Amino acid sequence: MANLNGFDARQVDPAADFEPIPAGKYLAVITESELKPTKNGGGQYLQLAFQILDGPYKNRYVWARLNLTNANPTTVQIARAELSAICRAIGVLTPKDSVELHNLPLAIRVSQKKRADTGELTNVIKGYEKKEALAGEPQQQATSNQGAYNGSTPPWRRS
Numbered sequence: 001m002a003n004l005n006g007f008d009a010r011q012v013d014p015a016a017d018f019e020p021i022p023a024g025k026y027l028a029v030i031t032e033s034e035l036k037p038t039k040n041g042g043g044q045y046l047q048l049a050f051q052i053l054d055g056p057y058k059n060r061y062v063w064a065r066l067n068l069t070n071a072n073p074t075t076v077q078i079a080r081a082e083l084s085a086i087c088r089a090i091g092v093l094t095p096k097d098s099v100e101l102h103n104l105p106l107a108i109r110v111s112q113k114k115r116a117d118t119g120e121l122t123n124v125i126k127g128y129e130k131k132e133a134l135a136g137e138p139q140q141q142a143t144s145n146q147g148a149y150n151g152s153t154p155p156w157r158r159s
Contacts, residue, residue, distance in 0.1 A: 019121075020112050020122055020123045021060055021062070021110060022112075023111045023112055025108070025109050025110075025129075026052045026057065026107070026108050026110060027052070027053045027054055027055075027134055028051060028052050028062070029051055029106070030049065030050055030051075030086075030103070030104070031049050031050070031051045031102060032048070033047065033098035034046070034047050034098075035098070038067065038070065042070070043067060043068075044067075044068060044069040045067045045069075046065070046068055048064045048065075048066070048101070049061050049063055050062045050063070050064065062108065062110055062123045062125055064082070066079035066080075066082050068083070085129075086101060086128045087101070088128075089128045089129050089130050090105070090106050090130075091104070091130075092104065106128055106131055107128070108129075109126045109128075109129070110123050110124070112124070
C-alpha cells in the first residue's frame with residue numbers, strides 16, 4: 001500500500017489519452033537519456049526523450065531509440081548516423097556522456113507510422129537539424145478540438 005497524503009481527484013484534471021502529434025518540424029530538447037539492453041540481451045540502445053518546446057504540442061514528448069550496440073552492423077551504422085545528426089544539430093560534436101546532449105534546442109522532424117503489433121499510429125523522429133532550420137516555418141496548427149478547456153481537454157492542449 002502507498003499513502004496518497006489526502007489526494008483529491010476533484011482538484012486535478014484527469015489524464016487524457018495521448019494521440020500522436022501531427023507530422024512536422026518541432027523545436028525540442030533532449031530531457032532524458034538512458035542506455036538500455038535490447039530485448040534479446042545481445043545489444044544496447046540509447047533511449048532519448050525529446051520535449052517539444054513551443055506551439056500547440058508544447059511539453060509533449062517524442063522518443064528515439066538508437067541501437068548503438070547490435071549484432072547487425074547496418075543497425076549500428078544507422079544509429080551512429082542518427083547520433084551524429086543530433087550532435088551536429090546541437091553543436092556537441094564529441095560528447096563523453098549522453099547528458100551533454102540534454103537541454104540544447106534542435107529541430108526534429110516527426111512522422112507517424114503504424115505499430116506492427118497493434119496497428120495504432122505512433123510518432124517516430126525522421127530527422128534532426130539545427131534549431132535555425134525552423135526559421136520561417138509555420139507553427140504546427142492545433143486541430144479544431146484543441147480550443148478552450150471544456151473539461152476533457154488534456155493540459156498539453158490548453159492555451
